[in-house]
Amino acid sequence: MQPDEKTGARRERMAADQRQHAILDAAAQILATHGWDEITVNEILAAAGISKGGFYHHFSSKDDILAALVLRFADAATAAATAGQGSSGAGFVDRLSAYLCGSLEWELDHAGEVISIVRLAQRAGNGALFLELARETERRTLPALKEILSEGLKSGAFEIEDVDMTADLILRISRTRWLRFIELQDAARAGDRAAALADLHRRRRAEQQAYERLLDFPSGSIQLPPESAFERILR
Amino acid sequence: MQPDEKTGARRERMAADQRQHAILDAAAQILATHGWDEITVNEILAAAGISKGGFYHHFSSKDDILAALVLRFADAATAAATAGQGSSGAGFVDRLSAYLCGSLEWELDHAGEVISIVRLAQRAGNGALFLELARETERRTLPALKEILSEGLKSGAFEIEDVDMTADLILRISRTRWLRFIELQDAARAGDRAAALADLHRRRRAEQQAYERLLDFPSGSIQLPPESAFERILR
DNA sequence: TGCGCTACATACCGTCAGTCGGTATGTAAT
DNA sequence: ATTACATACCGACTGACGGTATGTAGCGCA
Numbered sequence A, B: 001m002q003p004d005e006k007t008g009a010r011r012e013r014m015a016a017d018q019r020q021h022a023i024l025d026a027a028a029q030i031l032a033t034h035g036w037d038e039i040t041v042n043e044i045l046a047a048a049g050i051s052k053g054g055f056y057h058h059f060s061s062k063d064d065i066l067a068a069l070v071l072r073f074a075d076a077a078t079a080a081a082t083a084g085q086g087s088s089g090a091g092f093v094d095r096l097s098a099y100l101c102g103s104l105e106w107e108l109d110h111a112g113e114v115i116s117i118v119r120l121a122q123r124a125g126n127g128a129l130f131l132e133l134a135r136e137t138e139r140r141t142l143p144a145l146k147e148i149l150s151e152g153l154k155s156g157a158f159e160i161e162d163v164d165m166t167a168d169l170i171l172r173i174s175r176t177r178w179l180r181f182i183e184l185q186d187a188a189r190a191g192d193r194a195a196a197l198a199d200l201h202r203r204r205r206a207e208q209q210a211y212e213r214l215l216d217f218p219s220g221s222i223q224l225p226p227e228s229a230f231e232r233i234l235r
Numbered sequence C: 001t002g003c004g005c006t007a008c009a010t011a012c013c014g015t016c017a018g019t020c021g022g023t024a025t026g027t028a029a030t
Numbered sequence D: 001a002t003t004a005c006a007t008a009c010c011g012a013c014t015g016a017c018g019g020t021a022t023g024t025a026g027c028g029c030a
Helices: A003-007 A016-031 A041-048 A052-058 A062-077 A092-109 A111-122 A127-154 A163-189 A193-214 A227-234 B003-007 B016-031 B041-048 B052-058 B062-077 B092-109 B111-122 B127-154 B163-189 B193-215 B227-234
Strands: none
Touching: A016 A041, A016 A052, A016 A062, A041 A052, A062 A111, A062 A127, A092 A111, A092 A127, A092 A163, A092 A227, A111 A127, A111 A163, A111 A227, A127 A163, A127 B127, A163 A193, A163 A227, A163 B163, A163 B193, A193 A227, A193 B163, A193 B193, B016 B041, B016 B052, B016 B062, B041 B052, B062 B111, B062 B127, B092 B111, B092 B127, B092 B163, B092 B227, B111 B127, B111 B163, B111 B227, B127 B163, B163 B193, B163 B227, B193 B227
């Protein structure tokens, strides 16, 4: 007996990773318009064109697919952390500056992706996603930053009481950055373009200032991408 | 006919606010040992000694009672924000210093409560609670901080590019503080008391340093509570 | 050609937040 | 005291949803 024939549901067999990608694609697409809390697995099933059994063959739970989505978003929103390796011979200040500037440059180059993900994580019903994504990106970025800071501290390049706290604050700056950028983008689209542009440049100066002050560097030690690189954010 | 008699369930009528308090107490007590996600309203019902109908007469949803709990926790964990009013005549540096020192002092005076709430918010299954509590405390503390900063900026007491970002970083410090304190408390209880004590004092110095550097104050401008006030945390 | 593994499908289950009709207990006017 | 109304409260029921049990189709492989 063939229950598939009587319901009309064909059995499309795919490679496991392809199917998982397809399911993730479907989930991500629904997530673009609905909060995770209000999304049911049945909706994901329908969008992905698969049955419940098929779904639970690839993902052990709803939380499981959320975790997979988080990894995907983390890949799309954080630099591959190759910065700062080659220039280990240079001075500490240059190394940190290269790291900060490099990761920021990467983000600006992928502004569209980053902004859409941050917007996503910020929406109602996506609290769990937000928290997991924050944890994951922290796991990916904090160690390298701490390593640079503690090495600089060890080499006597500067004075800092607490590497962990400083690293956390620097990370906090790069987190809130995109929330601010989104605000400014919305403001610019609402007509206040000139003010938004000024605020954008102000934010850039503020970050540079904060970095330099937190590390007690002389003004101008940290080089950030030029203003023109930021302006792309406002269309 | 009295259906209550046949089930033995008496009908205890209470004033609305009393009942709500009782239900909140019950929920808070369960929350001390279980994550919010795994708590069912039926469990709260049983602990509070009330029926489902009675519960939903006072709270419109499970999220509703969570919101009420968040308000309760926020009351218990944030200073009443009376600091910084009377001393508006004094200089800006003193005013900010008084605010920072005052709120920190309040927290240290209520360390037990604060730590238990932070621990609670950090546990698995309490993600929604954590986020809501963070939002609520931010709503309560950020405005005053921004007000002080922007006034100081206007009066020319110092140079800062972005009040909002600076305020956010200062708030971030006071957030991560208690996570660090919990780590140190655990370390001390695990036997590493001397090291924990040293780290505790280091954290104090690090905060002072960060405040002063972020605002470009000379070292020693910001006064924090004495070391002895911190030591209470480790028993 | 049959055997086994894996990718599926369907029917079903348990749980749980929330609802609904109705009941007891005040409280205030007549 | 009786009526009238408001509010606190009850418990059975429901609908939805995440997850499972059990069986079936396709593909590789000997």
